[in-house]
Amino acid sequence: MKLSQRNQKNLIFAAAAGFTGFALRALLYRIGFDEKNILSASHPLHLVTLVLTAAVAGYLVFRVRKQEEDTAAGSPWVRFLVGLLGGCFLFLHGITLARELSGLLTVLRCAGAMIGAGAMMVSVFPPLKSRRVQMLCHGLITAFFALDMLCRYRDWSGNPQLPDYVFHVLCAICLSLCSYHRLAFDAGLAKPRRHSFCCLMALYLCMTCLVGPEGWEFYLGGAFWAAACLFTPATPKKEAKDVPA
Numbered sequence: 001m002k003l004s005q006r007n008q009k010n011l012i013f014a015a016a017a018g019f020t021g022f023a024l025r026a027l028l029y030r031i032g033f034d035e036k037n038i039l040s041a042s043h044p045l046h047l048v049t050l051v052l053t054a055a056v057a058g059y060l061v062f063r064v065r066k067q068e069e070d071t072a073a074g075s076p077w078v079r080f081l082v083g084l085l086g087g088c089f090l091f092l093h094g095i096t097l098a099r100e101l102s103g104l105l106t107v108l109r110c111a112g113a114m115i116g117a118g119a120m121m122v123s124v125f126p127p128l129k130s131r132r133v134q135m136l137c138h139g140l141i142t143a144f145f146a147l148d149m150l151c152r153y154r155d156w157s158g159n160p161q162l163p164d165y166v167f168h169v170l171c172a173i174c175l176s177l178c179s180y181h182r183l184a185f186d187a188g189l190a191k192p193r194r195h196s197f198c199c200l201m202a203l204y205l206c207m208t209c210l211v212g213p214e215g216w217e218f219y220l221g222g223a224f225w226a227a228a229c230l231f232t233p234a235t236p237k238k239e240a241k242d243v244p245a
Contacts, residue, residue, distance in 0.1 A: 007196070007230060009063075010060065010063055010064070010196065010200055010230075011200070011203070011227065011230060013059070013060075013063075013200075014056070014060070014200040014201075014203045014204045015203065015204075015207065017052065017056045017204050018203060018204040018205070018206065018207025018208055018223070019207060020052060021049055021052055021053070021167075021204065021205075021207060021208030022207050022208055022210050022211055024045055024048060024049045024052070024208075025045075025049060025163075025167075025208060025209075025211040025212065026211045027045055028043060028045040028046055028049070028163065028211075029211055029212070031045075032045055032046070032163070038160075038161055039161045039162075039163040039164060040163075041161075041162040041163060043163065046162075046163045049167070049208070050166075053167070053170070053204075053205075053208070056201070056204050057201060060197055060200050060201060061197065064193045064196050064197045064200075065193065075231070076126040076231075077126060078231065079124055079126075079228050079231035080124045080125060080126050082124075082224050082227050082228040082231070083120055083121065083123065083124030083224065083225065083228035084121055084124060085221075085224045086120055086221045086222070086223075086224030086225035086227075086228055087117045087118070087120035087121035087124075087221070087225075088117070088121075088221070089217050089218075089220045089221030089224065090113055090116055090117040090120060090217070090218065090221035090222075090225070091113070091114065091117035091118075091221075092217045092221075093113050093117075093215055093217035093218040093221060094110050094111075094113030094114040094117060096215050096217060097109055097110040097113060098110050105151045105154065106151075108147060108151060109147070109148055109151045112143070112144040112147050112148060113144065113148070113218075115140055115144065116140060116141050116144030116145070117221070119136075119137040119138075119140040119141050119144075120137070120141055120221075120225060122137050123137035123138060123141070124228055131186050134186045135183065135186040135187065138179060138182050138183040138186055139183055141179045141182075141183075141225070142176065142179040142180050142182075142183050145172065145175045145176040145179050145222075146176045148172065148218075149169075149172035149173070149176060152168070152172065152214075156168070156169060164212060164213055165212075167205055167208050167209050167212075168209050168212065168214060170201075170205050171202065171205035171206055171208070171209050171219065171222070174198050174201045174202035174205055174226075175202045175206070175222050175225070175226065177194075177198040177202075178195070178198040178199045178202040178225075178226050178229055179225075179229075181194055181195035181198055181199075182195065182229045195229070196230065199226045199227070199229045199230050200226075200230070202222060202223075202225075202226035203223050203226040203227055203230075206219040206220070206222040206223035206226060207219070207223055
């Protein structure tokens with residue numbers, strides 16, 4: 001099966017918008033510093049990126065509200081490849097953190113990245129059918145993104161340059177919600193439209209945040225994970241009872 005035509009268009013739109021956001025921020029970090037080497041929150045390029053983000057969010061809300069409840073799932077092997085790439089980049093992020101271990105928060109982020117990467121790779125493996133294992137993996141991924149957001153808050157709260165972290169905050173929130181709503185499928189509490197919106201916004205924001213003071217590995221991994229989550233059926237299937245071996 002392939003993604004529905006509407007989901008394909010939404011995915012292409014989010015990726016194209018993310019590339020635009022990436023280009024705007026790349027230009028901002030090239031020409032946006034003042035004589036004190038500070039990025040102004042009122043810089044035109046930053047304001048344009050904010051307007052773009054609001055426009056993308058509004059458009060996706062409109063698109064997702066018209067989405068059917070039963071959208072088609074994507075190919076499990078395509079989802080596996082995309083999710084595997086996400087796990088690899090997240091693992092690379094963990095290795096980067098391991099080289100700079102200093103303090104409890106960094107250790108927690110490093111361990112969370114390694115565990116989250118492993119859970120991500122396991123969760124997208126096509127032969128895996130057990131709902132309990134899926135719930136465990138998606139629970140670990142959700143916990144990692146939430147923990148990572150809390151750990152980063154210390155750096156964000158002490159940074160006077162709003163352009164440095166405002167999109168990263170939004171991205172962390174969307175990644176956490178994206179994983180949370182993916183976990184809801186396993187629990188039979190899926191909200192397909194919210195799930196699609198959070199995945200698409202996470203994809204857009206991850207691509208936009210590839211430029212900035214923080215490591216790009218995390219955001220590239222997050223982008224692949226958000227895309228992989230879009231290959232989830234809107235209506236979760238009932239799990240077959242485990243048959244004793």
